[in-house]
Amino acid sequence: MTSLNGARERRVRTGGVELCVAELGDPRQPTVVLVHGYPDSKEVWSEVAERLAGPGGLHVVLYDVRGHGRSTAPRPLRGGFTLEKLTDDFLAVADAVSPDRPVHLVGHDWGSVQAWEFVTIERTRGRIASFTSMSGPSLDHFGHWINSRLKRPTPRRVGQLLGQGAKSWYVYLLHTPVLPELAWRGPLGRSWPKILQRVEKVPGGGYPTPSLPRDAAHGAWLYRDNVRTRLRSPRTDAHAHAPVQLITPVEDAFLSERLYDDLERWVPRLVRRTLPAKHWIPRTRPDQLAAWITDFVTATESGRPRPAATGKYADRFAGQLVLVTGAGSGIGRATTFAFAEAGARVVAVDRDAEAAARTAELARPLGASAAWAEAVDVSDGQAMEKLAEKVATEYGVVDVLVNNAGIGLSGSFFDHTVEDWKNVLDVNLWGVIHGCRLFGRQMAERGQGGHVVNVASAAAYQPSRALPAYSTSKAAVLMLSECLRAELAGQGIGVTAVCPGFVDTGITSTARFTGVDAEEERRRRRRAARLYGLRGYPPEKVADAILRAVVRDEAMVPVTPEARLFHAMSRFTPRALRRLARVRPRL
Template sequence: MRSGEVDLAVQVRGTSGPTVVLVHGYPDTHEVWDRVAALLEKDFRVVTYDVRGAGESSAPSTEDGYRLERLAADLFAVIDAVSPDEPVHLVGHDWGSIQSWEAVTTPGARIATFTSISGPCLDHMGHWSRKGLSIAHLRQFLRSWYIGAFHLPVLAPLFWRLYLGPRWGGVLRRLEGVKVKPARTITSDAVRGISLYRANIRQVMRSPRQRFAPMPVQVVQPVHDRYIRTEPLDLERWVPSLTRRKIAAGHWAPLSHPEPLARMISEFVADSTPKRELVVITGGGSGIGRATAVAFARTGARVVVSDVDFAAAKETAGMVDGHAYEVDVRSEEAVRAWARQVADEHGVPDVVVNNAGIGHSGSFLTTTTEQWQRVLDVNLWGVVHGCRAFGELMVDRAEGGHIVNLSSAAAYLPSKILSAYATSKAAVFMLSDCLRAELAPHAIGVSAICPGLVNTNITATTTFSGVSSEEERSKQDRASRIYARRGFGPEGVATQIVRAVRRNKPVVPVTAEARAARLASRATPGLLRTFAKLDLG
């Protein structure tokens, strides 16, 4: 089809459903969308096209022909041709997203929704760059080094022709783990496409315009993108209905992760309402679990809690307008069934807090095998089951997330009366570090939370080795009084949990004594071992 001075090669797949237009970036052609389009065409009428100067489309004769307004005009021409009566759902990647931003911020655009992947609005970027120098600005400047290189006369196209173009397939395989079309086509497209940068970057960044997008917009940020980050941009200023999502991919997500990307597009077309974070908490019926549910609910998150005490879980759920389940975390089968049920009824969680735990005190020799088993079943295996069941769902979803495991200051503070409890929490501590390393490529963070003395009902339910029932009740009462006098409530732990998720912190000692013990365990471990030998009554 004709658009101004160029001919555009347009491809249409599927015959029914809403129309979805996919716009490719640099130095790609419409083929970058082939795997995504194949998944979408079952439910949508999918349109792709080679932008001017790429693939089978013709190229403008001057650099000015690559200006954003010309690119937007091409997109409008395609929309008019393929969907003259109905608005379309637009998806752009890289420069396809940049030029799509130009279109969606043009008044009167017939676009129902817009999904942006690895390509900002240059005007939004220009306004952000004027907010003052920050670490985020410096990092983005370093990521964008190639933009300056593309402005070099003679050298930039020569570098593409003689070096980068012939090796492009190997470069992407090493950097992104993806395959591209033959190098010869990439080279010619890339040389022409340099004009995209030269015709737009300096001009727009020098005098950014006020550009508002009235339709729902979904911004998908590949977490391993080496070139562009959209998180720092103040997009809420420009987009009234904004959904931010992550994908555990590099820059070329359409090639490397077509399934999750197609799912995100489909979900957004079906329901463009901004998604609320989903948080799942075990042991949510009381104490730290309940306080964490309340803390996340205050941030606007949807909350799901479980507990062996269903009545307590329901009470928490009622406080946060959430959902309650009765689950015994000691059972892998029960936790897996619950995870599948949560995914089916509410979606895959964004945050999982493995909080369920029990207390036990007693020397090693007086702690029975049955008592050891009970403590490890809840405190360690409950965490293992939660990490495995929900972690698998998170990895398959490929949108990142966060797992929070409740450890304790006892994990690094030896005590001759906490052998079983401290061992279980130390295991959770190390599990969290190991899991953090394993899940990092999937953009899933893992935090170990290490409270000290926190005033919760765990002291009233802690069991003791080698004592009578009467002595056990006496010790429980004494521990409860000590923790109450300490005066640190579960709300303080919940605040630290939310902060750990937001900042992706690996280890969080919560109370003052937990922080002091953590420091001592690293600086003077021998002193802690000596202290552990003392008989403190």
């Protein structure tokens, strides 16, 4: 039996071996063939496969490469793992599972290395509709990459060669006789799962399978049968005959990003994506990979390939899952749009269901991989728990959380009722606490990092006689952010407090003014809105500051000029700031 839930299993005979093939999803839908790497088996794809084949999804096919998992090994091993024979295996699987339609190919690590062969040779032309590559270059392209740097050895190019040479230390070891087999069948095979969990943050859950020692010992011949031959004499006709999506994990310990610098030379239809992750992304980033693969397959099938996001920071956020509270207007809506333009998958959360839906609707054409709307009051702890559970189940673990929802309250301390205090603290502080507690915990448990942005205010460090409750709530958010940043730093989760100043948003139209009658409150709202409008600082600039802060992992960001000024005064001239706090606002 296979560990893939609901998978149908079959055997395919080819070239003296028997391949174990698993299928999920509706065979009437486009077929995606997932090819695993070294020292894995097809189970490395289980998380991705189940997402791809979900309700209304794709026809997903996985197979154990010869000598791995439940497929048999060639005899003798030497010469039994050449790219030519691996190509025979792929064509046999493709003919068995999709005889009448080309398949969409996805490869990771050595699965990607061999898939580059499939997509660049003439005999597979017409059998591959698209190819998604991750963490595995074409050996031919790699050979030309090396040769071009040896022929023109500039300091930068020599540095690239030395850098990749250091990353490829394991390749040299795998070429040594007997030693790799002994290591994998001995201590390395036993300790490998713990190494993956500790170094790569790969969760367990039935991976790797018990066949790992044997798989790894057999898989050493993938390198021995192919690497030296191809790097010495790379093909000159290794041009892809199908569109290619390249996914590059930027923290990959084994492959340099520079390997793909010249890829447009070989791939006329190329979509590039980067991912802030390490090597084993099929296990650590299944949600994101499934979203990208589905998007690429759907676009290819429609004949209208969707270009990659071109917005600012698209190389950082494309495909990431971002949740923004208070997204129905103002800074929240602008932030949702900014992440959408960067190609993120966005969840727009607001207590106003219609406003949240409108934000999601407007975000989709901006470049968002996907956009959803959720109506939730962030002050309601139980509702937030249900939201966190739903998001994790349906969309995945959030990569970036923006706790933006907030309300305003102005007036004398003695005019603030207990209910006034409760309302402000429930939204401005408890809303942030709920978000950090629920979504931050999911990030921590996933073990792959993330980022939390808490929108505070310049009022967090600029006291004012007119804003006792509001300033208190925002000062608490600022300190909470600092405490969380210290606690989560060791888990790769950044925390940023963003402190806008006077920004032209709709908060003035909903802010409450205590100690006055209804007519006076309406007058003060109109005057405040007019003053903020005259200030004219757009929420889009705050959104840009938020994205920039996540990229730079900044602890605290005063945004507007007055916010930066007040922050400087709080540090260097606090007495002057206290005197300024005594001024009665003219509203």
